[in-house]
Amino acid sequence: MNAPAKIETTLKDWETDQEVRWCPGCGDYAILKAVQRTLPQLGADPANTVFISGIGCSSRFPYYIESYGFHTIHGRAPAFATGAKLANPDLDVWLVTGDGDGLSIGGNHLMHVLRRNVNMQIMLFNNEIYGLTKGQASPTSREGTKSPSTPIGSYDHPARPAAFALGSGARFIGRGFDVSKHLPDVLKAAHAHKGAAFIEIFQNCIVYNKDVFNDFAAPKGAEDRQLWLENGKPMLFAGDTKGIALNRETLSLEVVDVTDGDWQSAGVIVHDVTNRSVAHMLIEMPFGPFPMALGVLYDDPRPTFEDAVIEERKRASEGKEANLAKLLGKGQTWTVSGTAQDPI
Amino acid sequence: MATAAPSDADRPHSGLPASPEAVVVRFAGDSGDGMQLTGGQFTLSTALAGNDLATFPDFPAEIRAPQGTLFGVSAFQINFGSREINTAGDAPDVLVAMNPAALKVNLAALKPGGLIIADTGAFTKRNLDKAHYDANPLEDGSLAKFDVLAFDISEKTIEAVKPFGLGNKDALRSKNMWTLGLALWMFDRPREPIHDWLKAKFKSKPDIADANIAALDAGHAYGETAELAGPLKQVHIDPTPSAPGLYRTVTGAEAVSLGLVAGAQLAELPMFFGGYPITPASAILHHLARLKEFGVTTFQAEDEIAAICAAIGASYAGQLGVTSSSGPGIALKTEAIGLGIMTELPLVIVNSQRGGPSTGLPTKTEQSDLYQAVYGRNGDAPMPVIAARSPSDAFEVAIEACRIATQYMTPVMLLTDGYIANAAEPWKVPNPADFEPFPAQFLTEPRGEELLPYKRDEKGARPWIKPGTPGMMHRIGGIEKHELTGNIDYSPDNHQRMTDLRKAKVDNIAVPDQDVCLGETSGKLAVVGWGSTYGPIHRAVDNCRAKGMDVSHIHVRHIWPMPSNLGDLLRGFDHVLVPEMNTGQFKTVLRDQFLVDARPLTKTSGQPFQIAELEREIGKFFDGVPGNEGGQVPANDQQLPSTEV
Numbered sequence: 001m002n003a004p005a006k007i008e009t010t011l012k013d014w015e016t017d018q019e020v021r022w023c024p025g026c027g028d029y030a031i032l033k034a035v036q037r038t039l040p041q042l043g044a045d046p047a048n049t050v051f052i053s054g055i056g057c058s059s060r061f062p063y064y065i066e067s068y069g070f071h072t073i074h075g076r077a078p079a080f081a082t083g084a085k086l087a088n089p090d091l092d093v094w095l096v097t098g099d100g101d102g103l104s105i106g107g108n109h110l111m112h113v114l115r116r117n118v119n120m121q122i123m124l125f126n127n128e129i130y131g132l133t134k135g136q137a138s139p140t141s142r143e144g145t146k147s148p149s150t151p152i153g154s155y156d157h158p159a160r161p162a163a164f165a166l167g168s169g170a171r172f173i174g175r176g177f178d179v180s181k182h183l184p185d186v187l188k189a190a191h192a193h194k195g196a197a198f199i200e201i202f203q204n205c206i207v208y209n210k211d212v213f214n215d216f217a218a219p220k221g222a223e224d225r226q227l228w229l230e231n232g233k234p235m236l237f238a239g240d241t242k243g244i245a246l247n248r249e250t251l252s253l254e255v256v257d258v259t260d261g262d263w264q265s266a267g268v269i270v271h272d273v274t275n276r277s278v279a280h281m282l283i284e285m286p287f288g289p290f291p292m293a294l295g296v297l298y299d300d301p302r303p304t305f306e307d308a309v310i311e312e313r314k315r316a317s318e319g320k321e322a323n324l325a326k327l328l329g330k331g332q333t334w335t336v337s338g339t340a341q342d343p344i
Numbered sequence: 345m346a347t348a349a350p351s352d353a354d355r356p357h358s359g360l361p362a363s364p365e366a367v368v369v370r371f372a373g374d375s376g377d378g379m380q381l382t383g384g385q386f387t388l389s390t391a392l393a394g395n396d397l398a399t400f401p402d403f404p405a406e407i408r409a410p411q412g413t414l415f416g417v418s419a420f421q422i423n424f425g426s427r428e429i430n431t432a433g434d435a436p437d438v439l440v441a442m443n444p445a446a447l448k449v450n451l452a453a454l455k456p457g458g459l460i461i462a463d464t465g466a467f468t469k470r471n472l473d474k475a476h477y478d479a480n481p482l483e484d485g486s487l488a489k490f491d492v493l494a495f496d497i498s499e500k501t502i503e504a505v506k507p508f509g510l511g512n513k514d515a516l517r518s519k520n521m522w523t524l525g526l527a528l529w530m531f532d533r534p535r536e537p538i539h540d541w542l543k544a545k546f547k548s549k550p551d552i553a554d555a556n557i558a559a560l561d562a563g564h565a566y567g568e569t570a571e572l573a574g575p576l577k578q579v580h581i582d583p584t585p586s587a588p589g590l591y592r593t594v595t596g597a598e599a600v601s602l603g604l605v606a607g608a609q610l611a612e613l614p615m616f617f618g619g620y621p622i623t624p625a626s627a628i629l630h631h632l633a634r635l636k637e638f639g640v641t642t643f644q645a646e647d648e649i650a651a652i653c654a655a656i657g658a659s660y661a662g663q664l665g666v667t668s669s670s671g672p673g674i675a676l677k678t679e680a681i682g683l684g685i686m687t688e689l690p691l692v693i694v695n696s697q698r699g700g701p702s703t704g705l706p707t708k709t710e711q712s713d714l715y716q717a718v719y720g721r722n723g724d725a726p727m728p729v730i731a732a733r734s735p736s737d738a739f740e741v742a743i744e745a746c747r748i749a750t751q752y753m754t755p756v757m758l759l760t761d762g763y764i765a766n767a768a769e770p771w772k773v774p775n776p777a778d779f780e781p782f783p784a785q786f787l788t789e790p791r792g793e794e795l796l797p798y799k800r801d802e803k804g805a806r807p808w809i810k811p812g813t814p815g816m817m818h819r820i821g822g823i824e825k826h827e828l829t830g831n832i833d834y835s836p837d838n839h840q841r842m843t844d845l846r847k848a849k850v851d852n853i854a855v856p857d858q859d860v861c862l863g864e865t866s867g868k869l870a871v872v873g874w875g876s877t878y879g880p881i882h883r884a885v886d887n888c889r890a891k892g893m894d895v896s897h898i899h900v901r902h903i904w905p906m907p908s909n910l911g912d913l914l915r916g917f918d919h920v921l922v923p924e925m926n927t928g929q930f931k932t933v934l935r936d937q938f939l940v941d942a943r944p945l946t947k948t949s950g951q952p953f954q955i956a957e958l959e960r961e962i963g964k965f966f967d968g969v970p971g972n973e974g975g976q977v978p979a980n981d982q983q984l985p986s987t988e989v
Contacts (some may be wrong), residue, residue, distance in 0.1 A: 016819070018819075018831060018832070046817050047811075047812060047813060047814040047815065047816070047817060048811075048812055050811045052657075062819050062821070063819050063821075063831075063832065066817055067817050068811035068812075068817050068818070068819070069817075069818075069819035069820070069821075070657075070660055070687075070819070070820055070821060071819065071820070071821025071822065071823065072653065072656075072683060072821065072822065073653070073679050073680060073682075073683050073822055074679075076649060076650070076653040076680065078650075079645065079646075079649065079650035079651075079653035079654045079657065080653045080654065080656060080657035080660070081657060082643070082650075082654050082657060083616060083618065083643070083653065083654030083655055083656065083657025083658040083659075083660075083661070083665065084657040084658065084660055084661040084811070085657075085661075086616065086641055086643060086654070086658060087614070087616055087641075087657070087658035087659075087660075087661035087662060087663040088661040088662065088810070088811070088812060090812065091661065091811055091812060108646055108647060108650075109646065109649075109650055109653075111646075112645075112646040112650065309641060309643075312636070313636045313641065316634075316636035316637065317636050317637035320637040321637070322637045322638045322639070324605065324606055324609055324638070324776045325775060325776050325777075327602065327605070327635070327638070328602060328606075328773050328774060328776065329590055329592065329773045330592075331592055332388055332391075332392065332537055332592065332593075333590055333591060333592040333773065334391065334392050334394065334590075334591050334592075335588075335589070335590050335591070336394070336586050336587065336588050336589055336591060337588055
């Protein structure tokens with residue numbers, strides 16, 4: 001498949017005439033703008049771009065992007081996207097889901113779209129709450145979250161979207177948050193990845209789970225709390241005074257101090273986006289003792305599902321003629337001639 | 345006639361006549377005995393001999409039930425004859441019982457005076473115990489009212505395949521071919537097609553092919569040489585007069601698959617089939633998976649929901665989306681069907697019905713998903729429903745489903761059932777050129793100044809716009825939408841209009857007028873059926889008419905919307921009887937739509953109707969008709985609709 005021709009657009013070209021209906025101050029506005037800013041930079045063609053979503057606040061997204069859009073049913077967007085992509089592999093598909101849509105009701109479909117590796121960008125807006133249904137605890141809500149359905153506090157252990165994705169076989173895992181200026185870079189990397197690219201976007205639900213990510217997303221002290229990963233670069237943060245190293249005895253990550261920029265002698269790891277084991281450790285790195293790992297955590301492409309389907313169809317059709325009349329009369333047949341008592 | 349008339353009970357043991365009009369044979373054995381294969385191959389050779397036929401495979405839901413048990417019995421019944429055959433037959437004339445359990449389970453069905461062929465080699469103490477027989481029925485005189493031909497098929501098979509050096513266990517696997525050979529001799533059928541088939545099936549294991557051929561030939565030779573004065577006689581059945589042309593056998597699952605391929609071609613669209621394994625619908629996925637060269641993509645999804653959602657996604661992107669399942673799977677797909685109705689995208693949903701509710705009877709047939717098909721969705725969600733009446737009819741019905749789906753931009757449900765899916769019958773191979781194409785149209789530029797993705801054509805269908813089309817970007821979804829732009833619109837007037845428009849679109853689908861397939865267009869009694877009850881109803885009505893009863897057979901293909909003349913047609917009859925394999929679902933729909941006094945005749949045993957039981961019920965309406973003494977019109981006591989408000 002040839003890469004489609006790049007089209008020149010501006011942010012304005014990606015805005016629809018529809019009134020945006022998210023709550024004022026919702027993190028979704030920032031994500032929408034980030035996406036609308038990214039698409040022109042990708043040279044994306046609105047006519048060839050499709051946003052497919054499930055149900056929830058995040059899933060209203062397609063209505064606000066001037067491209068093709070399909071707002072489907074709760075949790076099932078990956079299945080619709082898979083069908084659309086198999087029908088027309090040239091479409092540039094963006095999937096929009098949330099923590100409830102993608103990990104609760106739609107967990108099964110998310111798992112399978114990732115393991116099959118259908119070429120698309122999957123943006124999971126994680127706000128750790130059910131927003132559209134007025135604030136119930138979600139599968140990513142932290143233990144003890146008080147909500148209308150968990151008045152004394154939730155007690156189930158939260159799902160971890162990026163770990164789920166990696167375990168499902170995802171070959172690209174990115175992380176960002178709604179108001180981050182780096183979000184477009186993560187989206188661009190996801191788009192450049194051929195295959196299912198999973199992006200967890202922490203999103204602030206201003207009404208039901210306000211500022212729940214502030215511990216690492218707040219501008220003040222961000223340097224100390226965010227580890228922005230870059231391929232081939234050492235894992236440094238806190239103004240390059242700290243880094244992530246591997247403790248070879250416990251086979252786990254640790255934070256080390258870096259003095260005078262000498263990260264080598266501190267044992268800081270150089271980020272290799274194709275290293276699945278390190279990706280797993282970065283994903284599981286607990287925030288608090290560690291900074292939040294952000295950016296492209298893992299990127300190691302392998303053949304896509306739609307390419308395999310096309311290849312299979314080609315192989316299965318080789319040397320065969322699509323002749324319906326012949327197909328209908330296939331197998332052991334007999335002919336009844338004009339005199340009906342006389343079968344041949 | 346293949347029905348069990350009461351007088352048969354007194355019939356002396358005369359065996360089969362030398363040249364009967366029709367014969368019913370049931371092969372029964374352990375599920376590991378290869379009875380379905382035996383039946384299938386006997387069917388093929390019978391078709392090649394020019395007989396009309398109908399089959400009824402009846403097998404357990406378990407893959408390989410414990411050997412010798414009653415619940416592990418697998419049977420294959422075939423009715424074939426020199427006249428038109430409508431059903432697989434009420435009662436077998438011949439029962440082949442490969443073990444005691446097979447005899448026990450199937451004996452009740454056998455026609456009095458019928459012939460039992462039993463393998464004494466399998467009637468061991470152990471197997472008799474498993475079948476809960478205290479004494480060997482072949483020896484204790486309990487089968488006195490039947491003809492019994494019992495001999496050691498196991499031993500004879502081992503003998504026949506000896507030259508191939510197989511162990512006893514492997515040798516016994518050819519038992520079914522030995523039996524088939526005997527049956528082929530008995531009914532004067534050619535062996536060559538089976539030879540060819542065995543050679544092709546065991547291409548990489550020529551020894552096995554040869555052993556099976558030897559067993560087949562030995563069974564055949566046994567018949568030839570052992571033709572005694574006893575019950576084993578050769579029977580000859582003349583070919584059925586049928587229209588000239590090329591014929592083959594076809595099962596419903598094959599016919600649906602071929603019809604979908606034909607329908608996609610007539611719509612000039614590639615087909616996307618999303619499926620998930622479920623009995624008895626999986627066969628359609630298997631057939632289509634081998635037809636990739638016809639532009640068919642098959643996708644085995646992670647679940648039933650994903651299967652339909654992927655199909656809708658493919659339709660959205662411009663292909664003909666198709667999904668298929670059985671009752672429990674259809675239930676899971678229901679929400680997505682609603683989205684298909686709301687976004688007005690073409691989609692064909694095939695439901696191969698089985699016994700329900702819940703997991704129910706996975707391998708048995710029923711028609712109990714009619715309410716589910718017509719009414720079973722949230723919201724006012726109208727959807728066309730059509731039903732196939734036989735394996736071969738399923739071909740045309742599948743094409744019709746593709747036509748309605750693409751022409752009216754709507755999901756369509758095609759109903760078949762376990763019986764149609766598995767049963768085989770001769771099929772006059774249609775010529776694809778005889779079908780009118782209905783090319784799908786895609787909108788590539790706005791019809792007026794503005795792009796209006798929900799502006800309808802004269803049929804009420806909205807335009808189909810493929811993503812990827814320049815300048816036509818728009819958004820669709822499951823939220824109520826504006827009647828022209830398709831943008832979100834919750835306003836009261838708009839929802840009222842959209843509900844009305846969706847209903848009107850489906851109500852006004854062009855459906856051919858209902859015909860009467862047997863009998864007059866008005867009169868005393870109309871027997872109204874749908875789906876796979878066609879065969880037994882047709883034969884029963886035919887028989888009753890021959891006895892002088894004023895009865896007609898009407899068989900409805902278009903369940904929703906119904907043919908516009910159907911109400912008037914039904915009102916032209918004094919009585920309307922609706923036989924169906926459920927508790928009276930179509931009867932309710934008919935009453936609701938036409939306020940007619942439709943009476944139910946229901947059966948939910950997992951088995952198709954028998955001709956005799958239908959004749960008995962029809963007869964009740966005809967008191968005093970000669971040959972029907974004692975018949976009477978039933979009292980008006982069966983859940984009739986009240987006219988009181």
